[in-house]
Amino acid sequence: MKVGLFIPCYVNAVYPEVGVASYKLFDYLGIEINYPLNQTCCGQPMANAGFEQKAIPMIKHFDELFESYEYVVAPSASCVAFVKPRTNGKIYEVCEFLHDILKVNKLPGKFPHKVSVHNSCHGVRELHLSSPSELNIPRYSKIKNLLTLIEGVEVFEPEKADECCGFGGMFSIEEPSVSVCMGQDKLANHIATGAEYVTGADSSCLMHLQGVARREKQPIEFIHVVQILAAGL
Amino acid sequence: MNLQQTQWHNATLWMVRKKRDNLAMQIPEWEELRRLASQIKMHTLSHLDRYLVQFTDNAEANGAIVHWAKDADEHNAIVLDILNRHKARKLVKSKSMLTEECHLNPFLEANGIEVVESDLGERILQLMHAAPSHIVMPAIHLKRQEVGKLFEDKLHTEKDNSDPTYLTRAARQHLRNEFLTADASMTGANFAVADTGEIVVCTNEGNADMGTSFAPLHIVSVGIEKMAPNHSALGVFTRLLARSATGQPSTTYTSHYRKPRQGCEMHIVLVDNGRSKTLGNEAHQQALKCIRCGACMNTCPVYRRKGGYAYSYFIPGPIGINLGMLKSPKKYANNVSACSLCYSCNQVCPVQVDLADQIYSWRQQLDSIGKANKIKKIISTGLTCLFTRPRLYNNILKLAPVINHIPRFLIYNRLNGWGKGREMPPFAKESFTQMWKKGKVKK
Amino acid sequence: MSSKDEILAAIRRNIKTTYDLPEIKPEGDGYTDKIKQFTEVSRSVAANVVVLQEGEDLNQCIRALYPEAATVASNLPEITIQTIDPDKVETPHQLNGTMLGIVKGEFGVAENGCVWIPQNVKEKAVYFISEYLVILLNKTNIVNNMHEAYEKLHTYDYGFGVFISGPSKTADIEQALVVGAHGAKGVTTILI
Known part of the structure; x- marks a missing residue:
């Protein structure tokens, strides 16, 4: 199995440790994974802002870059949700890949902490990482399933478990008041679980919530779910 | 809205969303109903000419008089003409978003007709000279004290009494008099059934029925997209509508108007006002499936925090963003940013309108009309x-x-x-x- | 061209793809105890449900429920306590002030507590203007859901018909539920 690693632009620059954790996980699981250089951005920020045309060259570049790979994985649900329908569909979010393709049922890590799972909109409603609260379908959560493999972790979900945190790409700067208000509400719900960490499959949401938390000087920490799954590796 | 209002508005509408979830989860076949409802709507819309003709034939055979209006102006002129022929001076109305769309009330008032809204929320807003901020809960942005003050002034209720039951009773008394003295009544329509020629109106208050039970003239304003093929389709829609709208198993009254009341007249005005054009817009035609339940507003994290008045189109929230763009992209482009693309609206919509996808698609068009941020x-x-x-x-x-x-x-x-x-x-x-x-x- | 022709022409011009009508046969089990379900849902929407006991007198039963109702409107032959016959009023306005209306429902719907009432009086106003409403319903006439209800509707020839579930209500002021908006302030369904 030849797997390519896609590291979204902002993860690359701000959260490289998420990329490192992703690599370590696959390496531990015996998957041959490579990081093709010259990758940039999936194009989602421009597209959601109304400039999908500007994203097309990036998608094309993406396709060419990963052409020789059987699968592409990326630690970002939102980017994957954007790329998947616009390419041949072989891109997976890391949790999705571990859960559905590799069907991982054992991980060696320990993470003796309380974590509140952040169900990101695109992860839930586009990638189906968990059952959306709106639908009358059996309840499931791939992220929670994976977290149970880690020793010591206590998993919580905030009230309004899949309400948007208000990031929304350029929504966050075009509608800053409501975006911040949504972030504050979401953060309060996460804090109310008593968790020490907020975790999820989207660093973008976490970045937004972290921004709110730091401004409000809230002590809660943020960690990408892949970092928990790779604990101790 | 200030912070306190925002928090209250957000929490209250979320409570409605939760009531909706609670009822939806009690129906094991819920998702199948949504799928069916969507398919029925797509079928009906793609055979709309046939169903409109069938509806008209049946309604006329039932004794109703059917009118066709290309746009708001023609609609308003038809309504005024019917009222004038009957020498009707006072019109009592039940809730109709279509007549809001057509700006009927100011037109009739300018022509000497007294118009009385009879839905409690709508009446409150009419007395305040304000517009609805939600399509199902029109006065959701108001606090009871504001209504208390208004009623003190207009209905002479007790000073500083803002108890909702007390105020509702006062409105009941006040509007009962209006029902009994109106010359004509007007309703919208939730559904118009092609194979029976009947109009179906859903209310909780009973105001549509009070209006139509007394006045000798009943005028129905109905958008052409409201057609339903038959009763079997209604079985699907009525199971979804109230559960999605307010989290009730049914509206209190689901009224079927087939024939005029004995010795009375029933007029049905079928209104296009841009709908036939939307039909030809394949990227956005699904907006015509909407059954106006308001569930997309209740779930929308942006609407809940901004309130209906933050949108420039008279229908707010996800469906309003889309309907506004269909009406006039240049005029209503500023609403398109009020969406974080969370897709919750798509999933609560009982007829599976692809609301968020449409908003995404409108964003792609903004630059070409010079409206990009x-x-x-x-x-x-x-x-x-x-x-x-x-x-x-x-x-x-x-x-x-x-x-x-x-x-x-x-x-x-x-x-x-x-x-x-x-x-x-x-x-x-x-x-x-x-x-x-x-x-x-x-x- | 008339507006009708113009609208129809515009529609025909704009329809590009056509879709079939789906077969409407939703899955879903019926209720094992429809009366129980009907009763529970009715109560949840603020309606009262009473089962007329074997040998119990209907008129006495209603009287006991509404002892103070001075004006009672009904056109039903089995009702003897009525003071107004809604079939005999000249105008519906004469029904204003009715304390209690007693009407007959044709069938109930277990899933949502609706009762189907095709107009069976001269003035339908009685269903709505009465301060309180009693609906008589044969307890064997309860269907599971709205699909079954609408199948049954075909057997009725009505000029007007209404599904009523409970008393009129509103939450237009601050989402605070108030029972008794414009229609009945209370509804009792008597299962016979």
Whole structure:
């Protein structure tokens, strides 16, 4: 199995440790994974802002870059949700890949902490990482399933478990008041679980919530779910 | 809205969303009903000509008089003409978003007709000379004290009594008199059934029925997209409507108007007003499936916090963003940003309107009509320039950490929307790409 | 061209793809105890449900429920306590002030507590203007859901018909539920 690693632009620059954790996980699981250089951005920020045309060259570049790979994985649900329908569909979010393709049922890590799972909109409603609260379908959560493999972790979900945190790409700067208000509400719900960490499959949401938390000087920490799954590796 | 109002509005509408969830989860076949409802709507819309003709034939055979209006002006003229022929001076109305769309009330009032809204929320707003902020709960933005003050002034209720039961009873008394003295009644329609020629109206208050039970004239305003083929389709829609709208198993009254009351007249005005054009817009025609339940507003995290008045089109929330763009993209483009693309609206919609996808699609069209947000355009252009040049991108990645040392005031100012209420994330000392190149990832 | 022709022409011009009508046969089990379900849902929407006991007198039963109702409107032959016959009023306005209306429902719907009432009086106003409403319903006539209800509707020839579930209500002031908006302030369904 030849797997390519896609590291979204902002993860690359701000959260490289998420990329490192992703690599370590696959390496531990015996998957041959490579990081093709010259990758940039999936194009989602421009597209959601109304400039999908500007994203097309990036998608094309993406396709060419990963052409020789059987699968592409990326630690970002939102980017994957954007790329998947616009390419041949072989891109997976890391949790999705571990859960559905590799069907991982054992991980060696320990993470003796309380974590509140952040169900990101695109992860839930586009990638189906968990059952959306709106639908009358059996309840499931791939992220929670994976977290149970880690020793010591206590998993919580905030009230309004899949309400948007208000990031929304350029929504966050075009509608800053409501975006911040949504972030504050979401953060309060996460804090109310008593968790020490907020975790999820989207660093973008976490970045937004972290921004709110730091401004409000809230002590809660943020960690990408892949970092928990790779604990101790 | 101030912070307190925002919090109340948000919490209250979320409560309605939760009531909806609670009822939806009690129906095991819920998702199948949504699928069916969507398919029935798509079928009906794609055979709309046939169903409208069938409806008209049946309604006329039932003794109703059917009118056709191409636009709002024609609709309003028809209604006025019917009223004038009957020498009707007072019209009592039940809730109709279509007549809001057509600006019927001011038109009739300018022509000497007294118009009385009879839905409690609508009546409150009429007395305040204000517009609805939600399509199902029109006065949801108001606090009881505001209604108490208004009723004190207009209905002479007790001073400082803002108890909802007390105020509702006062309105009941006041409006009963209006029902009994009206010359004509008007309703909208939730559904118009083609194979029976009947109009179905759903209310909780009973105001549509009170109006039509007394006045000798009943006028129905109905958008052409409200057609339902038959009763079997109604079985699907009525199971979805109230559960989605307010979290009730059914509205209190689901009234079927087939024939005029004995000795009375029933007029049905079928209104196009842009709907036939929307039908030809394949990217956006699904907006015509909407059954006006308001569930997309209740779930929308942006609507809940901004309130209906933050939107420039008279219908707010996800469906309103789309309907406004269908009405006039240039005029209502400013609503398109009020969406974080969370897709919750798509999933609560009982007829599976692809609301968020449509908003996404409208965004793509903004630049071509000169309505793109300038800052977003500059950023998008800049990012495209960066991301289509991997070498430049890699160099920027190396330089990015420098930003961490820029003085705060240069970053956190009013030009930076992010800085409002949020800290910027610090850039990592080394990007993932640099780490990979230096062999720090693979060990 | 008339507006009708113009609208129809515009529709025909704009329809590009056509879709079939789906077969409407949703899955879903019926209720094992329809009376129980009907009763529970009715109560949840503020309606009262009473089962007329074997040998119990209907008129006495209603009287006991509404002892103070001075004006009672009904056209039903089995009702003897009525003071107004809604079939005999000249105008519906004469029904204003009715304390209690007693009407007959044709069938109930277990899933949502609706009762189907095709107009069976001269003035339908009695269903709505009465301060309180009693609906008589044969307890063997309860269907599972709205699909079954609408199948049954075909057997009725009505000029007007209404599904009523409970008393009229509103939550237009601050979402605070108030029972008794414009229609009945209370509804009792008597299962016979």
